[in-house]
Amino acid sequence: MEIQILDKTFVPYLSALEIDAEVQRLAKDLLNDYKNEVPVFLVVLNGAFIFAADLMKQYTSAAEISFIKMASYNGTETTGNVTELLGLDIDLTNKHVVIVEDIVDTGNTIAALYNLVNRFKVKSINTATLFFKPEAYKQTIDIKYTGFSIENKFIVGYGLDYNKQGRNLGEVYQIK
Numbered sequence: 001m002e003i004q005i006l007d008k009t010f011v012p013y014l015s016a017l018e019i020d021a022e023v024q025r026l027a028k029d030l031l032n033d034y035k036n037e038v039p040v041f042l043v044v045l046n047g048a049f050i051f052a053a054d055l056m057k058q059y060t061s062a063a064e065i066s067f068i069k070m071a072s073y074n075g076t077e078t079t080g081n082v083t084e085l086l087g088l089d090i091d092l093t094n095k096h097v098v099i100v101e102d103i104v105d106t107g108n109t110i111a112a113l114y115n116l117v118n119r120f121k122v123k124s125i126n127t128a129t130l131f132f133k134p135e136a137y138k139q140t141i142d143i144k145y146t147g148f149s150i151e152n153k154f155i156v157g158y159g160l161d162y163n164k165q166g167r168n169l170g171e172v173y174q175i176k
């Protein structure tokens with residue numbers, strides 16, 4: 001069923017079951033690749049909060065979890081200007097870092113995060129994102145753990161907002 005958020009209409013795109021299956025697959029891949037390490041999951045607020053909670057519950061091995069708040073979107077458009085709103089509170093030296101994002105779109109946010117994380121001498125850095133928009137991506141950084149590769153249309157739900165609303169939807173909707 002269509003939904004209305006503020007001035008925009010959205011149509012159902014991915015069900016809670018489909019999302020859950022993909023989160024499970026990503027957790028399995030991460031568990032397999034980091035089985036001999038204690039990775040630091042760096043969760044990018046706000047959008048990644050639901051994905052990160054579900055992913056971390058299924059990452060049943062030793063890990064550190066920390067948060068950073070970045071923002072660049074205003075409505076459905078990127079401002080192209082990524083700002084750090086809540087900084088890093090841990091030392092990443094010698095750590096295996098996994099950035100946890102809800103969505104990689106233009107890649108501006110990921111590029112800014114890699115610059116920030118690479119200020120430390122980290123052992124490795126990778127990204128786990130639930131959504132990836134290949135047609136919008138402008139960076140060369142490899143996104144190793146990708147859930148859904150989606151078309152270049154605005155989505156909401158499961159943590160992702162439209163003008164601050166819609167984050168609490170359990171399913172994902174696409175703009176009509």
Ligand SMILES: O=P(O)(O)OC[C@H]1O[C@H](OP(=O)(O)OP(=O)(O)O)[C@H](O)[C@@H]1O
Pocket residue numbers: 044045046047048070071072073074078101102103104105106107108109110160161
């Ligand atoms: O690849 P990009 O074009 O940079 O887009 C991706 C970013 O956009 C969203 O954040 P937003 O700036 O909307 O902040 P939010 O997480 O607080 O919603 C999303 O959570 C990513 O961090």
Ligand SMILES: Nc1nc2[nH]cnc2c(=O)[nH]1
Pocket residue numbers: 073103104105153154155156157160161162
């Ligand atoms: N809510 C939302 N935020 C985004 N940030 C970058 N792309 C998107 C998108 O499609 N939806």
